[in-house]
Amino acid sequence: GKEKWPRGDEKVWKEGSRSVNTDVSSVTKSIVNHVQTSLARQAYNLDNLGAYQAAALSVRDDLILNWNETQMHYTRKAPKRAYYLSLEFLMGRTFDNALLNLGLKDQYREGVTKLGFNMEDLLEQERDAALGNGGLGRLAACYLDSSASQELPVWGYGLRYQYGIFQQLISPEGQQLEQPDPWLAGGENPWELPRLDVSYEVRFYGTAERLPDGRALWQGGQEVLAVAYDVMVPGCYTKNTNNLRLWESKPKRGFDLNSFNAGDYEHAVESSNSAAAITSVLYPNDHTTFGKELRLKQQYFWTAASLADIVRRFKNIGKPFSEFPDYVAIQLNDTHPTLAIPELMRILIDEEEIPWGKAWDIVTNTVFYTNHTVLPEALEKWPVPLMEHLLPRHMQIIYDINLFFLQAVEKKFPGDRDRLARMSLIEEGFPKQVRMAHLACIGSRKVNGVAELHSDLVRTTILKDFVEFEGQSKFSNVTNGITPRRWLDQCNPELSALISKTLKVDKSVWLKDLDRLKGLLPYAEDAEFRKEWAAIKQRNKERLAHHVETTLGLTVNTNAMFDVQIKRLHEYKRQTLNILGVIHRYLTLKQMSDAERKKVNPRVVFFAGKAAPGYYIAKLTIRLIVNAARIINADPDTRNLLTVYFLPDYSVSLAEVLIPSSDISQHISTAGTEASGTSNMKFCLNGGLLVGTVDGANIEIAEAVGENNVFFFGHLTPAVEDLRYQHMYHPVPVEEKCPALAKVLDKISGGMFGDGGVYEPLLNTIRQNDYYLITEDFDSYIGALEMVDQAYLDKEEWIKKSIRTTANMGKFSSDRAILEYAESFWSIEPVKVT
Ligand code: CJB
Structure with a gap:
C-alpha cells in the first residue's frame, strides 16, 4: 500500500523538490547559482578553478538526488548486499566520469561554453583522488563503477586518507623525490558527503579477560572515533548511485579531558594527534609488508568501523543472526581486511552472545577472499607480540580458530606434523607471526585469484595444503576487468563515437554490453573505416605530445611508433629489461650506416611509474631510464629514430592520456x-x-584477440623455478649466457650514461642471482621487438590487428567480472532504482 506522508503538507514538499538538471538552461542556472551563493563570487572574478568548483557543485546536486533515492530504495527493498572492503580505492577524477555516466556531458559542455569557459580547461582543474598504489586499488574503483552500472547493491568501505599516494618528482640526476599529496587541501571536496552523524568507537590495546561462558571482556586501552564520509558512485545510464564509505579517525573527545584539566596540554594534544594520525596517510608500498604498528591500526580501525556499520544495518532489518549470510556478503580485497574475520567473531560471540560454532558458521558463509599476488614478500604476516598488545581479544580468537582448525587437519591427516606446521595460522620463529592469508582462507566461503594462471598458482603453490584439506570447489577464479566507461568512453571519446556510429548502437547500450564490440570485426576489411581508426590514434598521439610539451617542455615525434610501459616500478615487472632493450637498440642504431638507418621505424618509448620510497633497486632503475633518455635523446645520429621519456608522477589521469596514444x-x-x-x-x-x-x-x-595479434616472448611459468635453481647452483656468466646483454651492461658500467658505479647494485642483481631472469629472456625479448618492427612496416595490416584487438576485448569489461562475483560468490541480484 501507499506509505503515509511523514510530515507537513505533502504538496508543498513535492512542489519544492527538484529533479536532475537535464537541459542546458537549468544547468547554467544551477552553475550561476553556485557561483553566487556557494562560492560567493561573480562573473568578474571567476577563474577556471572557480568555474570548475561551481560546475562540480551543480553535478554534485544531481548525484545527491540519485544517491538518496538509491539508498532509500535499497533500504526499503532490503535485498542481500555485498560490501567490498579495500584499503585502496584509486578513483582518479570524478567530474568527467560523473557527467558521462549521467549522460549530461553535452549539456554541461554547452552550458560552460555559454558562461565563457572551456570544458577541457575545467576538467583539468580537478585533482586526482589517489587513495591507492596501483592495480589493486584501481581494480576496486573499476568494480565500484561496474556495481553501480549493473544496479547491484554493493558498497565500498575504505579509509579517507588525508594524503594519497605521494607526488613523484625527478631530480636532475634522475633521482625519485617524494612530496606529500594533500589532495583535500583545496577546501571542500564536492564528491563526498560528510556524515558526521555516522560514527563508531574503535578500541585499541587494553586487556581481554575470558569469561566462563566463552565470551570475553575487552576493556581499557585507547578509544578513537571513526567518522563516515560517503563518496557517491554513479552508475552508467541508470539512477543507481552506490556508496563508497570512507572512514576518518578522530579523537573521541577533542582532547583527553583529564590531562587537559590537569594542565597537561602536551599529553592531551598528543593523544588527540595519535587518533588523527591513523587515517593521515596511505602507505606507499606495493607488494610488500612492513609490520608497522600504524598500518595494523589502520587495518583494524577500518574493518571494525565497517563491520559495526554493516551489523547495524543488518539489525535494522530485524532478522535473526542465523540469517546474516542471507543479507550480507563481505569481499576482502587482499588480506588487508582479514581482521574482519576475528572481529565478526568477536561481535557475534562477545556482543551478540552467539556460541562459537554458530558464529563460525556465520562468518565462513559471509566472507570471501581475493588473493592478488603469489610473491612471498607480499604475503602479510603480523608479529604475535604486536597483535597481543594492540588487539588482545582478537589474538585470543585467532588462537582459538587455529586450535579448532589444526584439530580438524590432524583428524584428516593423522600424524602429519609438517603439514600442521605449514598450515598453522601461526608461523614459528622469533617473533611468531600470524599468517593472514591462511586466516583469510579458512575464514572465507570462497577464495579466488585474479586470472586463470594466477588462480592455478594459488591452488598449486601458496594454498596447496588448503586445497588438499578443503577440496577444489572453494578455490576459483575471477579474471579481472576494467570499466569501459573510464577506459574507453572517457579517455578516448573519438574512438567511442566512431564505435557508436559504426555499430549503429548508442553507447548507452554497448558500454554496458561490451561483447557488442565484436560487431567491429567486419570493418577491419573496410579501408575507409581503417583510415578513420588510424586518424583517431594519430590525434591521440598528438594529444599526448601536446601534454608532454606543455608539462615538460619537450617535443615528441608523433610520426613514430609509441611504445609504452606504465606501472609501478618493481623488479618483477622488469622495467629494467625494457630500458636494457632500449639501450641495445641505441647501440645497434649507432653502428648502422645512413642507408640502413633509413629503413628503420622511428620509435618513442614512454615510461611512467612510481617506486616505493624505500625500494632502492627500483629507484635506481628510474635513474637509469632518466639518464639513458638524456643521452639518447641528445644524439643527433639517432634521435629521429629513437627517443625515450620518463614521465614523472604517474596517475590515473596521466594514464587516460597515455593509453589511447599507444601503438604497442x-x-x-x-x-x-x-x-x-x-x-x-x-x-x-x-x-x-x-x-x-x-x-x-x-x-x-x-586467447580472446588471437595469438597472431600479441607479441609473446620469454620462458614459461613452469621453467622459472628450474632456471632460478640453476642460477643459484650452476651460475653462468652473462658474457656466456647472453653476449648482447653483456655488451649493454658493460656500456652502462663504463659510464655511457653518467657515473657507471652508481648503477652497479642494479646491474649486480642481473649478474649475480638474476632472480627475475633477465639474462634468460633478453634475446627472445629483442626478437619480439624486432617482430613488432616488422609488423609495423605493414601499416594496413597493423591497423587491422588494432581493430580486431579492440573488437575482441568484450570479456575484459569489469561488468563481466563483477557479475561473476555477484552470481557465483555473493548471490546478490540487481536492484534497479526506478
Ligand atoms: N597487486 O596492485 C597490487 N598490489 C599488491 O600488493 C598485490 C597485487 C595487483 O593487483 C592487480 C589487481 O588484481 C593485478 O592485476 C596485478 O597483477 C597485481 O600485481
Missing part, C-alpha cells in the same frame, strides 16, 4: 609473477597491441 605497450613480467595486470586490458581496448610474457591476463587476452 609492454607487459613483460617474469612468467608467473604478474597475477593479472589490468593496464594490458586498457591498452588493447583502445586498439594498442601488446608485447608481453606468457603471464597473468596476457594469456587470456591472447
Whole structure:
C-alpha cells in the first residue's frame, strides 16, 4: 500500500523538490547559482578553478538526488548486499566520469561554453583522488563503477586518507623525490558527503579477560572515533548511485579531558594527534609488508568501523543472526581486511552472545577472499607480540580458530606434523607471526585469484595444503576487468563515437554490453573505416605530445611508433629489461650506416611509474631510464629514430592520456609473477597491441584477440623455478649466457650514461642471482621487438590487428567480472532504482 506522508503538507514538499538538471538552461542556472551563493563570487572574478568548483557543485546536486533515492530504495527493498572492503580505492577524477555516466556531458559542455569557459580547461582543474598504489586499488574503483552500472547493491568501505599516494618528482640526476599529496587541501571536496552523524568507537590495546561462558571482556586501552564520509558512485545510464564509505579517525573527545584539566596540554594534544594520525596517510608500498604498528591500526580501525556499520544495518532489518549470510556478503580485497574475520567473531560471540560454532558458521558463509599476488614478500604476516598488545581479544580468537582448525587437519591427516606446521595460522620463529592469508582462507566461503594462471598458482603453490584439506570447489577464479566507461568512453571519446556510429548502437547500450564490440570485426576489411581508426590514434598521439610539451617542455615525434610501459616500478615487472632493450637498440642504431638507418621505424618509448620510497633497486632503475633518455635523446645520429621519456608522477589521469596514444605497450613480467595486470586490458581496448610474457591476463587476452595479434616472448611459468635453481647452483656468466646483454651492461658500467658505479647494485642483481631472469629472456625479448618492427612496416595490416584487438576485448569489461562475483560468490541480484 501507499506509505503515509511523514510530515507537513505533502504538496508543498513535492512542489519544492527538484529533479536532475537535464537541459542546458537549468544547468547554467544551477552553475550561476553556485557561483553566487556557494562560492560567493561573480562573473568578474571567476577563474577556471572557480568555474570548475561551481560546475562540480551543480553535478554534485544531481548525484545527491540519485544517491538518496538509491539508498532509500535499497533500504526499503532490503535485498542481500555485498560490501567490498579495500584499503585502496584509486578513483582518479570524478567530474568527467560523473557527467558521462549521467549522460549530461553535452549539456554541461554547452552550458560552460555559454558562461565563457572551456570544458577541457575545467576538467583539468580537478585533482586526482589517489587513495591507492596501483592495480589493486584501481581494480576496486573499476568494480565500484561496474556495481553501480549493473544496479547491484554493493558498497565500498575504505579509509579517507588525508594524503594519497605521494607526488613523484625527478631530480636532475634522475633521482625519485617524494612530496606529500594533500589532495583535500583545496577546501571542500564536492564528491563526498560528510556524515558526521555516522560514527563508531574503535578500541585499541587494553586487556581481554575470558569469561566462563566463552565470551570475553575487552576493556581499557585507547578509544578513537571513526567518522563516515560517503563518496557517491554513479552508475552508467541508470539512477543507481552506490556508496563508497570512507572512514576518518578522530579523537573521541577533542582532547583527553583529564590531562587537559590537569594542565597537561602536551599529553592531551598528543593523544588527540595519535587518533588523527591513523587515517593521515596511505602507505606507499606495493607488494610488500612492513609490520608497522600504524598500518595494523589502520587495518583494524577500518574493518571494525565497517563491520559495526554493516551489523547495524543488518539489525535494522530485524532478522535473526542465523540469517546474516542471507543479507550480507563481505569481499576482502587482499588480506588487508582479514581482521574482519576475528572481529565478526568477536561481535557475534562477545556482543551478540552467539556460541562459537554458530558464529563460525556465520562468518565462513559471509566472507570471501581475493588473493592478488603469489610473491612471498607480499604475503602479510603480523608479529604475535604486536597483535597481543594492540588487539588482545582478537589474538585470543585467532588462537582459538587455529586450535579448532589444526584439530580438524590432524583428524584428516593423522600424524602429519609438517603439514600442521605449514598450515598453522601461526608461523614459528622469533617473533611468531600470524599468517593472514591462511586466516583469510579458512575464514572465507570462497577464495579466488585474479586470472586463470594466477588462480592455478594459488591452488598449486601458496594454498596447496588448503586445497588438499578443503577440496577444489572453494578455490576459483575471477579474471579481472576494467570499466569501459573510464577506459574507453572517457579517455578516448573519438574512438567511442566512431564505435557508436559504426555499430549503429548508442553507447548507452554497448558500454554496458561490451561483447557488442565484436560487431567491429567486419570493418577491419573496410579501408575507409581503417583510415578513420588510424586518424583517431594519430590525434591521440598528438594529444599526448601536446601534454608532454606543455608539462615538460619537450617535443615528441608523433610520426613514430609509441611504445609504452606504465606501472609501478618493481623488479618483477622488469622495467629494467625494457630500458636494457632500449639501450641495445641505441647501440645497434649507432653502428648502422645512413642507408640502413633509413629503413628503420622511428620509435618513442614512454615510461611512467612510481617506486616505493624505500625500494632502492627500483629507484635506481628510474635513474637509469632518466639518464639513458638524456643521452639518447641528445644524439643527433639517432634521435629521429629513437627517443625515450620518463614521465614523472604517474596517475590515473596521466594514464587516460597515455593509453589511447599507444601503438604497442609492454607487459613483460617474469612468467608467473604478474597475477593479472589490468593496464594490458586498457591498452588493447583502445586498439594498442601488446608485447608481453606468457603471464597473468596476457594469456587470456591472447586467447580472446588471437595469438597472431600479441607479441609473446620469454620462458614459461613452469621453467622459472628450474632456471632460478640453476642460477643459484650452476651460475653462468652473462658474457656466456647472453653476449648482447653483456655488451649493454658493460656500456652502462663504463659510464655511457653518467657515473657507471652508481648503477652497479642494479646491474649486480642481473649478474649475480638474476632472480627475475633477465639474462634468460633478453634475446627472445629483442626478437619480439624486432617482430613488432616488422609488423609495423605493414601499416594496413597493423591497423587491422588494432581493430580486431579492440573488437575482441568484450570479456575484459569489469561488468563481466563483477557479475561473476555477484552470481557465483555473493548471490546478490540487481536492484534497479526506478
Ligand atoms: N597487486 O596492485 C597490487 N598490489 C599488491 O600488493 C598485490 C597485487 C595487483 O593487483 C592487480 C589487481 O588484481 C593485478 O592485476 C596485478 O597483477 C597485481 O600485481
